[in-house]
Amino acid sequence: MMRKGFNIEDKISSRLKNLEEYVFFDLAKATKNAVLSGKDVIDLGGGNPDLPPHPKIIEALKKEAEVLENHRHPVYEGLPELKKAIASWFEKRFGTGVDPDSEILILIGSKEGLSHVSLVFIDKGDGALVPDPAYPIYSRGVILAGGNVLDMPLLRENLWRPDFNKLQKKDLSKAKLLFLNYPNNPTGALADKEFFKEVVDFAKENELVICQDMAYSEITFDGNKSVSMLQIPEAKERTLEFHSFSKTYGMTGWRLGFVVGNGALLNALKNVEVVVNSGVFHVLQKAAMVALSLPDEAIKKVCETYQERRDVLVTGLNGLGWEVENPKGGIFVWAKIPYEYDSKKMAKLLIDKAGVVTTPGVGLGSQGEGYLRFSLIADKESMKETVERIKALSF
Ligand SMILES: Cc1ncc(COP(=O)(O)O)c(C=O)c1O
Incomplete structure (x- = not known):
């Protein structure tokens, strides 16, 4: 039998090949590049809480x-x-x-x-x-x-x-x-x-x-x-x-x-x-x-911190003409993009022009097209700054 030579691509399972790129891996790369290029980055991309353990x-x-x-x-x-x-x-x-x-x-x-x-x-x-x-x-x-x-x-x-x-x-x-x-x-x-x-x-x-x-x-x-x-x-x-x-x-x-x-x-x-x-x-x-075993008060404080950040970001985006609902739980704001940009383009624009990292909605499924996900993983001031940076862009 003729051997066709060792080709790694041929060895990889079709199950693995069937996977789409992992959105958070791509995001980590884009964030790293933005930081390396000297940008002052606000990273609201992943689900990685900044609040430390008690x-x-x-x-x-x-x-x-x-x-x-x-x-x-x-x-x-x-x-x-x-x-x-x-x-x-x-x-x-x-x-x-x-x-x-x-x-x-x-x-x-x-x-x-x-x-x-x-x-x-x-x-x-x-x-x-x-x-x-x-x-x-x-x-x-x-x-x-x-x-x-x-x-x-x-x-x-x-x-x-x-x-x-x-x-x-x-x-x-x-x-x-x-x-x-x-x-x-x-x-x-x-x-x-x-x-x-x-x-x-x-x-x-x-x-x-x-x-x-x-x-x-x-x-x-x-x-x-x-x-x-x-x-x-x-x-x-x-x-x-x-x-x-x-x-x-x-x-x-x-x-x-x-x-x-x-x-x-x-x-x-x-x-x-x-x-x-x-x-x-x-x-x-x-x-x-x-x-x-932590007292309820400790968890309440965590929720209050995320809620304050949510309020600054949602109010700010809505003030720019976006139509964003208040999330009832979790650490994300799911925002419909009010411009003629698909979610990948919009996320890229925000990284390149505003130094703000978000998750393009399409990375979370086809129904996510047209949305950006902002993670509430930076302080209130960063949420305010995010809104200011978006306000400064022209669409
Ligand atoms: C909905 C959801 N489930 C599970 C996880 C993973 O959590 P864990 O750190 O426990 O693996 C995440 C992390 O972002 C998540 O958003």
Whole structure:
């Protein structure tokens, strides 16, 4: 047989080739270039909170690092004492019990679990319903597992929720998973119990596993509170809900999250986790217990800080003639572009001419075209300055 020579492109799987470029990787490159060119950059591109962890968390991190036993191989599924602390927090916060042994699994950040969930449930040709726009990992995970992404448009007129009546008319016979994310990135929408009840009914009718991403569970504004899918009777039989320490506690770099939900679904996910990963550094898990025990006041302060930034940015953009809604939760402002620019062009213009980094909406899905996402990850003055710099541009 004739060999055609070693070609790396030929070796790369079609699953990987099928992935579109990762918007945040592109953004990081563009930001780096802008900084290198000497620009005074305001980086509102990623979901990387600037608020540091509470001093008590850092204190615990240092203390636990001194305990030599903590440096040994971690427990695969997570420290029992952290899982117990999560169960107590969950009960107090949502009034719903979860069993620490069988219904909680510790993750290396929620992104990791959200990607592996597709490896657990998706065979070649299976489908997963994915919101559009959305945090990219849901669709990328499905594609990497060899599955098909079934888009669920999130539209403003539908409160940024999927329209289940429309979806019901599609062929969903191959669909296995339903991804959701509330508080929502990028739109800032919240869910309520009525909507989650609809989700559970739709999932039951179509025999779907619900994967609800609650990375922003505690960051809500104007007195609103997020609800858990597990507060809906019957949800637990088919739900995995992904939580994160990254945003609420400013612990993004730690890579620490957890999933709660149905014991059998969770056990299936655990079977992938134990093969691919080897647990999470115990120092991080022990310090995370301190995060969960912080007084409500500490979290309230975080929400107030993001809300103040939101108010400056939204009021400022609306003052320039944009039509921007106040997000109800999360750390983003989802802004419709009021000029004749597509989202990539507009994002590039803002970097090049104003030194402001935003995420082009199309990077989060085709429904995101025509939008920019501003992250609230810089102080109030930077939000003001962002508005001033946009005001100074001519369109
Ligand atoms: C909606 C959403 N889910 C999950 C994540 C990832 O969180 P983690 O740091 O826990 O992996 C992010 C991060 O930006 C996010 O925006």
